[in-house]
Amino acid sequence: MVTLPLLLALAGCATPGDSAPHGHLAEAAPLATRLSQGDAPWPQERWWTALGDAQLDRLIDTALAEAPSLQVAEARLRQAQAQADAYGANRQPSAEIGLDATRQRYTETGAIPPPLAGSTRTSGRLAVDFAYDLDFWNRNRSLFQSALSRQQAAAAEAQGARLILAAALARAYGDLERLSALQDVARDQLAQRQRLLELQQRLLAAGLVAESDTALAESQAAAARQEVQALAEQLTLQGHTLAALAGQGPDFAASLQRPALQLGSTALPSVLPADLLGRRPDLVAARWRVEAARGGSTAAKAEFYPNVNLLAFIGYSSIGLGNLLKSASGIAGLVPAISLPLFDGGRRRANLEGAHADEDLALAQYNQTLVEAVRDVADQAASLQSLAGQARESNLALSQAGRARNLARQRFAAGLASEGAALTAETPWLERRRAEADLRQRQLAARIGLIKALGGGYGAALLPAAATQNTNDNTHAQPQQTALRSNEQ
Template sequence: MTMLKIRNLVSLLLAAGVLSACSLAPTYERPAAPIAGAFPAEPVPVATATGISADSGWREFFQDQRLQALIEGALANNRDLRTAALRIEEARAQYNIVAADLLPNFNAALAGSRGRTAAAVSPLGASAVTTSYQVGLNLAAFELDFFGRVRSLNEAALSQFLATEEARRSVQISLVAEVAKAYLAERAFAEQQELAQRTLNARETAYKLAQQRFEVGASSALDLRQNEVLVQTARAAFATLTRQRAQSVNALTLLVGRPLGELPPAQTLSAQNIVAELPAGLPSDLLVRRPDIRASEQRLMASNANIGAARAAFFPRISLTAGIGSASSELGDLFEAGTRTWSFVPQLALPIFDAGRNRANLSLAEVRNNLAVNDYERTIQVAFREVADALVARGAIDEQIDAQRRVLEAQADRLKLSELRYQNGVASSLDVLDAQRELFSAQQSLIQARLLRLTNAVDLYRSLGGGLSETAAR
């Protein structure tokens, strides 16, 4: 008899699960992307393009072994990435909590009670002491989800979990890009610092010669002061670059999450091979590979499911409570014949008057869904602009580097000619000093232009959703 009742109860619960398959959530449709069908064209020949995709590994893109070691350290120790990973665990636990409501929860219970009844209220006119023991299997209030309320809440929790997972991927991509940019900035400051050191040494030597010439009357005090100005200018530049380089190392240490320690030798900016070409008019649908866009869409799907839960609140809520077991006044007789007990308590709750609470909850869910749609469209627009800006800047930066290189060559020739004219008495020392100053400025500007070109490539790689994989030939 007991097994028959258990089978009947299980069959009833399975039937309830089949009947609860309907949902009142709106059919989800991905909003149309509010952007152009292709990125702006850029002056890069398609025939020479190698291409980048979201499947490109960061090792494949960043081939500097020192930079690879820094990225490895950041992925293992960065606190922001750890926080994002813990957020995933939090969202997974919340999803499991909600998902548990889809299945019935059974509890085994053992209870005992002992009490005395006063003679004044006893039907026998005498006091009595009663004892009872109960053991059984109970089904807590299990909601028969006819209108999909629990299922919609479960779908919303799942989408929130997936959104959190995509957010972690987005943090990882951003972290790889930020480590690369911080490393490149440190390398640029290092090259500029070395240049400033060489310039300072050369100008100090020139100043000593000018001082000797002044002491013997071969030059004026004006020439001496001009040389001193150049020395102090180079000294100030060296001090500034020393500070900036130290701060960039501190920023890199924060990103990596631990002291930098021993690392492979560093490469110069000109040796960094991270400038990959892309074909013009890259289709904008590649943006769906970006984790931040996928996370935004998952949040949109969650808000869509919440509408279904809010709609289901207008309909009756049916729940079941049941139990089967044994009861006896003696503990040793719990499983004897005639002690079997069972209970079956269906309950229906029909909302009649709630002062507009359910309608307000539905309006709230719909407004939040509209906000999620707007956030999804905004995320796509921002992503499109990031890629478009990086593509548009590529040609201009190449022109800037070429022009700056020509400026450097012209300034170097100018200095040579000025020194020859000064030695022959045709030009004054002011021409030489001005040529030295302009050459130093041109050298610094070329380093900055090379850094800009490399950071533009990093920005493009990040904006296309790269950086997740570690695949590359080692």
């Protein structure tokens, strides 16, 4: 008679059904055979020192120590660590001590015999209660592993925030150098336009040119003055940008000296797509997010199985506080408890579906991050190679424009050319200097972009196991989490 109700109850238990994740981890190897080829080393942790500007070194060091954006990332990391500690505590036995005192009147018509029946007494209980979840189905363990994975993801994201900030500051510093160079060109152009204006005014006074030629020269001189003023404004704003990136106020910009960056070599390392998996913080963080979601799925599935707890207590209990601490009032007990879900209106199954959707989302985000990482490296490598060729042609063009300017000056000094021709010959040279400043900034941005795309010297000390495991196997390998705290310090 007992077996039939038990079987009926088990038949009506909440079950997970056929819910399963649908995504899978993309493999890096098929995305490209080789992203770049070369014998250059991978970026070092303090990669910006290779740019040879001590002021930039100080700026980035200040930013990494004081920038509010990094403080946000560090706070998120501490939050993830606290959550992992909390889930870890759930795997340990717990103990609480409690003291209860109850003043009550006992019923005269119940099962309580005289002399308690009808009397008012104070009962007390002083005991230590123990509880331990045996976690047969690894629910708590999965939640703990999921929290550890989120902690690892937060640690990688914190490193990613440092890389993003350093790269942004180096690019902004390069923009400051470009604006400084353009300001030099604008001042030289203003001097040229002013001399042309003075020449036109002398020629007009001598009746050798039309007034319209002088008006055009005045317009060009005014435009040159406006460009000098505009560049002065841009330099001020760029200084404010650098100060903000370094976590400083606008007044900090006044202390900045003119940049003196060294582009150095544009050689590339030999890069395979799989090389990026442990070197880019965003990829490492996305991979740990996948493990965190898998842990959530495992924990959600464990909700369908019986929950077995072990409860125990030891202490004193008595009617009448005066008897509470007497040896005769001692109590002790061991209470195994098991609970099995029967009907919940589909709540557990919905939670499991949601956990699998979270896992698919994390997988899709990882795959997208991997594809974008591979494209990022390929783009920056292609830009650097192209810019190297452009730089050679630009240097030649600048050299020849400077030679033509010098020859025109020599011809004017020898009386073989007019002053106007000599001044006009400076225009191509000024234009090439402007193009050279822009090209130099593009080279610097591409170099910084490649360094950032290659992870900026980051190397994950810990990676999830089974990095290419397909989730369709329904086997969620737990990541290795050893030496977690030490790797973050």
